[in-house]
Amino acid sequence: xxxxxxxxxxxxxxxxxxxxxxxxxxxxxxxxxxxxxxxxxxxxxxxxxxxxxxxxxxxxxxxxxxxxxxxxxxxxxxxxxxxxxxxxxxxxxxxxxxxxxxxxxxxxxxxxx
Amino acid sequence: xxxxxxxxxxxxxxxxxxxxxxxxxxxxxxxxxxxxxxxxxxxxxxxxxxxxxxxxxxxxxxxxxxxxxxxxxxxxxxxxxxxxxxxxxxxxxxxxxxxxxxxxxxxxxxxxxx
Numbered sequence: 001x002x003x004x005x006x007x008x009x010x011x012x013x014x015x016x017x018x019x020x021x022x023x024x025x026x027x028x029x030x031x032x033x034x035x036x037x038x039x040x041x042x043x044x045x046x047x048x049x050x051x052x053x054x055x056x057x058x059x060x061x062x063x064x065x066x067x068x069x070x071x072x073x074x075x076x077x078x079x080x081x082x083x084x085x086x087x088x089x090x091x092x093x094x095x096x097x098x099x100x101x102x103x104x105x106x107x108x109x110x111x112x113x
Numbered sequence: 114x115x116x117x118x119x120x121x122x123x124x125x126x127x128x129x130x131x132x133x134x135x136x137x138x139x140x141x142x143x144x145x146x147x148x149x150x151x152x153x154x155x156x157x158x159x160x161x162x163x164x165x166x167x168x169x170x171x172x173x174x175x176x177x178x179x180x181x182x183x184x185x186x187x188x189x190x191x192x193x194x195x196x197x198x199x200x201x202x203x204x205x206x207x208x209x210x211x212x213x214x215x216x217x218x219x220x221x222x223x224x225x226x227x
Contacts, residue, residue, distance in 0.1 A: 032215075043117075
């Protein structure tokens with residue numbers, strides 16, 4: 001079955017620390033990949049997306065993600081986090097044989113000032 | 114605001130009530146979706162409408178009934194719900210009918226079933 005896995009439920013970092021959140025999916029075919037962020041009390045916002053081309057994708061607010069096809073991974077990174085990055089982060093995948101977007105369970109990021 | 118508007122923002126209903134959630138988008142998008150967001154669980158896709166036709170019903174209980182009268186509006190009719198149906202219900206839309214360009218989400222309706 002096609003699925004999306006986020007390995008970390010809750011990550012706690014201090015400001016200026018580097019961030020990497022893992023995302024893996026199970027499917028050997030073509031995919032579109034997304035990271036969404038949900039700040040407390042707010043709607044899901046798109047951080048970045050990958051369709052094709054350069055596997056290193058740059059998004060908003062200094063985030064980037066790298067698609068590694070051989071590892072079925074699309075990890076999210078940020079070199080230096082800020083307190084305002086405290087939020088829940090969701091990895092999402094559209095599998096090309098489906099008409100819908102599947103989400104991981106989310107990773108809650110807490111950044112301590 | 115994202116361009117996808119959901120009302121009401123909060124809803125408390127009894128198990129014997131009938132209520133409806135509304136979603137509206139004026140982005141010119143061609144597909145609309147209902148998701149359920151429960152604590153510590155992945156977002157669960159409930160329904161997909163593409164070009165106003167239902168294309169997927171993800172084994173959702175019949176106490177949830179969607180309606181898409183036109184490309185800008187999507188409803189979720191609720192009746193005889195259970196306490197475990199309490200969750201945040203999210204509506205989303207996408208430009209392409211297959212949604213492969215990504216979705217725009219509304220702020221959700223926080224539903225509590227008592």
